Amino acid sequence: MQKNIPLEEGDFYWTPEGYRVFTAQYLLKRGYCCESGCRHCPYGFDPKTQRRPK
Numbered sequence: 001m002q003k004n005i006p007l008e009e010g011d012f013y014w015t016p017e018g019y020r021v022f023t024a025q026y027l028l029k030r031g032y033c034c035e036s037g038c039r040h041c042p043y044g045f046d047p048k049t050q051r052r053p054k
Contacts, residue, residue, distance in 0.1 A: 005029055 037047030
């Protein structure tokens with residue numbers, strides 16, 4: 001079961017197209033890599049190779 005993390009200032013921003021983009025700050029608070037190729041992934045996941053650094 002995933003925990004609900006309250007959003008705080010700096011956790012995301014809106015793109016001109018209207019998408020919410022989570023920042024590394026939020027992704028670190030979440031505590032794991034979802035391996036979806038997030039724009040600001042602090043875990044180093046590479047969507048091209050489907051790998052994280054060791």
